Amino acid sequence: MAVLTPQRSAPDAGAAGREPRRLGFSQRLGRWDVKLSPYLYISPFFILFAVTGLFPLAYTAYVSVHDWSLLGGQGDFVGLTNFSDVLAQPTFWKSLGNTLSIFVLSSVPQVLVAITIAALLDQNLRAATFWRMGVLVPYVVAPVAVSMIFGRLFADQYGLINSILTLIGMDPIAWHGDRLASHLAIATMVNYRWTGYNALIFLAAMQAVPRELYEAAVIDGAGRIRQFFSVTVPQIRATIIFVVITSTIGGLQIFDEVRMFDVYGLGGPDQNWMTTVVYLYDLAWGDQHSLGRASAVAWLLFLLIILIGLINFLVTRRISTSDAAPKTTRKSSTRGNA
Amino acid sequence: MRRPVARTLQATAGVAAVALALTACGGGSDQGSGEDGPITLTVATFNDFGYTEEMLDAYTKEHPNVTVEHVKAATTDDARSNMTTKLAAGGEGLADIEAIEVDWLPELSQYPDLFTDLADPELEGRWVDWKVQQATTPEGKVIGYGTDIGPEAICYRSDLFEEAGLPTDREEVAELLGGEDATWEDYFAAGRKFVKKSDAAWYDSAAGTFQGMINQLPAAFEDPESGEPTDLAENTDVKDIYDEITASVDDDLSAGLEQWGDDWVAGFQADAFATMLCPAWMTGPIEQNSGGIEGWDIADVFPGGGGNWGGSFLTVPASGKNTEAAKELAAWLTAPEQQTKAFETSGTFPSQIEAQESEAVQSFTNEFFNDAPVGQIFSTRAQKIEGAPYKGAHYFAIRDEVTNALNRVDLTKSQTPDEAWDEAVEKAAALG
Numbered sequence: 001m002a003v004l005t006p007q008r009s010a011p012d013a014g015a016a017g018r019e020p021r022r023l024g025f026s027q028r029l030g031r032w033d034v035k036l037s038p039y040l041y042i043s044p045f046f047i048l049f050a051v052t053g054l055f056p057l058a059y060t061a062y063v064s065v066h067d068w069s070l071l072g073g074q075g076d077f078v079g080l081t082n083f084s085d086v087l088a089q090p091t092f093w094k095s096l097g098n099t100l101s102i103f104v105l106s107s108v109p110q111v112l113v114a115i116t117i118a119a120l121l122d123q124n125l126r127a128a129t130f131w132r133m134g135v136l137v138p139y140v141v142a143p144v145a146v147s148m149i150f151g152r153l154f155a156d157q158y159g160l161i162n163s164i165l166t167l168i169g170m171d172p173i174a175w176h177g178d179r180l181a182s183h184l185a186i187a188t189m190v191n192y193r194w195t196g197y198n199a200l201i202f203l204a205a206m207q208a209v210p211r212e213l214y215e216a217a218v219i220d221g222a223g224r225i226r227q228f229f230s231v232t233v234p235q236i237r238a239t240i241i242f243v244v245i246t247s248t249i250g251g252l253q254i255f256d257e258v259r260m261f262d263v264y265g266l267g268g269p270d271q272n273w274m275t276t277v278v279y280l281y282d283l284a285w286g287d288q289h290s291l292g293r294a295s296a297v298a299w300l301l302f303l304l305i306i307l308i309g310l311i312n313f314l315v316t317r318r319i320s321t322s323d324a325a326p327k328t329t330r331k332s333s334t335r336g337n338a
Numbered sequence: 339m340r341r342p343v344a345r346t347l348q349a350t351a352g353v354a355a356v357a358l359a360l361t362a363c364g365g366g367s368d369q370g371s372g373e374d375g376p377i378t379l380t381v382a383t384f385n386d387f388g389y390t391e392e393m394l395d396a397y398t399k400e401h402p403n404v405t406v407e408h409v410k411a412a413t414t415d416d417a418r419s420n421m422t423t424k425l426a427a428g429g430e431g432l433a434d435i436e437a438i439e440v441d442w443l444p445e446l447s448q449y450p451d452l453f454t455d456l457a458d459p460e461l462e463g464r465w466v467d468w469k470v471q472q473a474t475t476p477e478g479k480v481i482g483y484g485t486d487i488g489p490e491a492i493c494y495r496s497d498l499f500e501e502a503g504l505p506t507d508r509e510e511v512a513e514l515l516g517g518e519d520a521t522w523e524d525y526f527a528a529g530r531k532f533v534k535k536s537d538a539a540w541y542d543s544a545a546g547t548f549q550g551m552i553n554q555l556p557a558a559f560e561d562p563e564s565g566e567p568t569d570l571a572e573n574t575d576v577k578d579i580y581d582e583i584t585a586s587v588d589d590d591l592s593a594g595l596e597q598w599g600d601d602w603v604a605g606f607q608a609d610a611f612a613t614m615l616c617p618a619w620m621t622g623p624i625e626q627n628s629g630g631i632e633g634w635d636i637a638d639v640f641p642g643g644g645g646n647w648g649g650s651f652l653t654v655p656a657s658g659k660n661t662e663a664a665k666e667l668a669a670w671l672t673a674p675e676q677q678t679k680a681f682e683t684s685g686t687f688p689s690q691i692e693a694q695e696s697e698a699v700q701s702f703t704n705e706f707f708n709d710a711p712v713g714q715i716f717s718t719r720a721q722k723i724e725g726a727p728y729k730g731a732h733y734f735a736i737r738d739e740v741t742n743a744l745n746r747v748d749l750t751k752s753q754t755p756d757e758a759w760d761e762a763v764e765k766a767a768a769l770g
Contacts, residue, residue: 070426071449089768151600158604176596177750263598269745270752285419287735288769289445 064295082296095279103251105187118202135196147260154185182273189257205239382433384417388680429657434664453481454654468726469689482651483672486686488617489719490645497633498612502535512639525641529591539593544748550615557728559736567732570766584755617647618687636710644722
């Protein structure tokens with residue numbers, strides 16, 4: 001740029017003298033500043049995104065159409081064979097079913113419980129900060145530690161929960177044998193970790209709701225519960241959507257809890273609790289060492305997340321269009337989607 | 339106004355390209371940096387190999403120009419994923435000496451170029467033959483020096499034996515289980531007798547017992563000539579073992595615990611089982627899990643002859659900067675003197691013949707196991723091992739399917755033995 005400027009402005013210099021030339025230059029600088037700077041300021045994100053987001057995505061697609069072993073590296077081009085291999089494996093479909101089941105079992109109760117806790121914390125409590133910090137404690141505990149504690153709770157033969165069940169005369173639950181029971185156990189670990197965190201996000205949103213609305217509601221004769229559904233929930237709708245989307249993404253990528261749920265961390269002898277991410281890990285770093293197939297799974301999972309993201313988007317749009325409608329309509333639509 | 343934008347982009351692209359090129363070049367290996375210059379060698383191990391600071395300092399005293407750094411991973415899994423990832427990335431960041439477990443060999447020996455050939459005529463006869471054979475690739479390249487081995491005996495609870503009216507003395511127990519010519523039939527028959535009179539099960543886990551039995555087949559899942567997998571549906575050797583174990587599960591011989599799982603750990607305290615297949619290194623975990631329990635003992639017997647479970651090697655990745663010096667250090671660390679010391683520190687049973695015969699190993703007793711002469715017992719067991727089974731590239735994938743089938747019968751009890759076997763056959767066929 002520096003080299004170019006004098007050359008370009010040289011013809012001007014002879015014709016119009018010193019003063020205008022200087023003005024032109026600084027003007028030009030100013031215009032560059034206005035036009036270029038914004039792009040420069042946002043470029044770090046996009047450069048970073050290209051390196052850490054776009055490139056891996058494209059490279060994974062490249063790997064997925066090759067025979068590619070972890071240690072051996074690139075092999076022959078095989079087209080879509082990896083995809084058809086993976087789609088033909090019952091384990092893939094089973095892992096997909098497990099992922100969705102664990103996701104529903106964790107996300108739904110998580111959002112409902114979090115919003116309830118937040119509503120309770122939003123009341124005038126003694127030692128409010130203590131209670132508010134309290135719900136965040138599980139989030140600070142390392143996931144591996146959580147898994148170890150819950151491993152003791154959910155052990156089949158000598159676990160705490162089964163001991164209590166036997167003590168009160170009930171049949172013990174096969175936490176590692178029954179498919180739904182194992183999903184419940186894993187969802188419990190996820191919920192333990194994330195409910196408090198989400199509750200705090202909800203609480204922050206609730207604190208921002210104008211208190212006059214509640215006063216008006218009280219004057220109109222609304223009870224606590226009516227206030228919650230008719231004032232609180234509609235007012236924090238944007239936050240609800242945010243939490244639903246983040247917990248969806250998290251729910252489709254559950255990994256740590258499954259890895260720690262038993263010794264081998266591969267979803268048990270039936271693959272009863274193997275999630276798709278764990279399946280991907282097993283393909284690449286397990287016995288098969290097939291990075292090609294693992295990349296195919298990664299892309300299939302990516303497409304699935306886009307699909308669910310689209311559904312999320314449509315739901316979101318429906319809610320936000322109803323924003324303009326009168327209060328009663330908004331209430332019913334929120335309920336329908338919650 | 340366009341040009342500057344294009345220039346900026348070009349400049350950015352240029353910088354990025356240079357950065358990439360630099361990173362790509364980093365993986366190259368260069369030859370030894372002078373014989374006498376000071377060098378640092380890193381040794382990466384896992385769990386506890388018994389290499390103490392004093393031992394490594396002693397090496398520096400003998401070789402003043404060499405400093406040895408020891409990196410320890412907590413678990414074998416950590417060490418394995420760390421090593422395979424770095425090997426895949428061209429060797430950058432690997433230690434000069436990487437310890438590996440015997441189970442990683444089928445995979446690693448497919449890529450012999452990644453490792454320095456450690457063959458050395460001077461070291462012939464240092465190890466038991468099959469240990470060397472395990473680390474030798476089909477082309478005759480030696481990729482690892484043996485450290486320890488896992489000769490198997492039977493560990494048992496003498497207190498539970500007594501309650502059930504069985505003999506408790508370790509020699510009598512050895513006789514009960516068949517003595518010199520013990521077979522798996524004898525072992526399971528004694529178990530059937532035991533469970534009739536006791537609340538405890540006979541052994542801890544069907545999958546663990548299967549591991550001991552399958553290790554006695556010369557070639558369990560693959561044809562050693564071609565390396566191709568044997569069709570599991572027609573693999574009668576494995577099916578026979580599978581049937582024998584599932585029959586014993588039916589007779590309540592198994593405690594139905596998954597080895598290393600929470601229930602298994604708790605099972606030691608809960609008197610869940612009375613015997614265990616016991617490689618030398620297992621004595622450590624048994625003691626750790628059985629706090630407050632007295633009565634563990636070791637019988638000098640193993641069904642079906644000898645058996646080896648586990649054991650490790652030291653390798654020298656070819657990408658290292660000082661592969662010659664590293665090879666020398668690996669040879670020194672696996673010398674009988676050092677491995678005898680390692681055995682005394684951490685109980686890893688040496689694979690070196692001279693170390694096994696040494697006074698220190700022979701006279702070693704274990705207080706927790708009723709003062710059993712473990713050094714002597716495991717030396718005898720080691721001599722019974724006839725060779726290493728063939729394990730090719732498909733071994734673990736197929737074995738895991740059979741193990742999963744056993745766990746579906748034994749652990750989760752979700753299938754009958756026949757259903758579980760059929761599913762294993764189907765899944766093994768889909769591995770491809």
